[in-house]
Amino acid sequence: MTTMANDLLDWSPQAVVFDCDGTLMDSERHWQEARNRAFREHGLQPPSGFAKQAMGLHYEDCGRLMARSVHKPEMAEELTAALLDHFLELVTDDPVTMPGAAQLVRLLSARLPLAVASNCPRVVVEGSLERAGLLSHFQYIVVPDTGNRVRPKPHPDVYDVAARLCGVRPHKALAVEDSLTGVTAAHDAGLRVLGVGSRPQSDAAALADLWLPALHAPELLAWAHSLDAPGTAPE
Template sequence: MTTTAQLLDWSPRAVVFDCDGTLMDSERHWQEARNLAFREFGLQPPPGFAEQAKGVHYADCGRLMAESVHKPELTDGLTAALLDHFLELVTDDPVTMPGAAHLVRLLAGRMPLAVASNCPMVVVEGSLERAGLRGYFQHIVVPDSGDAEVRPKPWPDVYALAARLCGVPPEEALAVEDSLTGVESARTAGLRVLGVGPRPPGDGAERADLWLPSLHTPELLTWAEAN
């Protein structure tokens, strides 16, 4: 893995952020929405399901939910319930992750910024708008953006398109991610990857160039001020 000094001695030409759990503190909303959707159908989430579902596109998550309780016939119903509950929760309580707003404002104007998310466009734009951050991002790329070829993470499509829209080769862009699903997507697209938040168990985090505990880590803010 790249050391802190190695990655933070490098200057990208664009930065692409994940949204859920990276910019916005909405992963907890997804977890609660999953619990509510299971409960709506009289089911209980299996042990460890929260970690398995982290960063997964909501449609794939609905399928995983149904498969995890051995009821594939409930895929459509669980998917719809999951999205409905999440939209209600995130609308009532949009909160940024610690350090996210400050980091975005430090980088804005210095290089193009984009968001690559597995969430629906209405969720991403609405969350960033309510947080006062929407205007800092030139591009938002999500699987439901109208392009049938843009597949959700862990496919590389959202990151590859985000870098292209920013006008830079993937290897000259930095992805900022909190989930192994997103890290895999960005790495496969060719971006360098900064992981943030609690380090996931296992060796999947080794796919990131660097993992830091939060966006307000002092060395990260010093790096942002210098770029």
């Protein structure tokens, strides 16, 4: 990448790939509650700091981590199933977009191909975006797929596939992420990365080109308004 990190908003990508949970949809709180319910259902107590460890993980990886964290690895399958069941119930009852998500997506979809790269099951991503009125703005939804060897974040696969489906080389695409797991995946795939939310206190946060507090940050919306029509982005 030749463009310096501090001028990300002077750069015109040829595609934008969004994470879903915690970036477009306010569903991280649902995952946290689902984890708590799954632990309680099995008479277990979540360890201190577990929410931070679990953020951004694929739900199967999270279920395994839950089991290991309470020293009961044999319960991984049960906890994974309970986690997904509780999350689906919560997200169906209360789908909420993150502040600024709808406005930014609508602005960008008129200018660039958009995709979603998520660790969630496809039914969750598509259902959440459909209920939020955003699904039609995305050309592609990419989720882990063992059959096609698309591994979950922090592996780079979902971002690499999403960029290429959009018809661009990864370094010409921008990823929008809220978690270090996702930032790592997008960076390793070769995309430039915009981190959204509070910048984590971790060296891995530097893998993002820029962190902004929210999707409705004035400088981000101004950047979206300034982008050229499809096909005119500079090299």
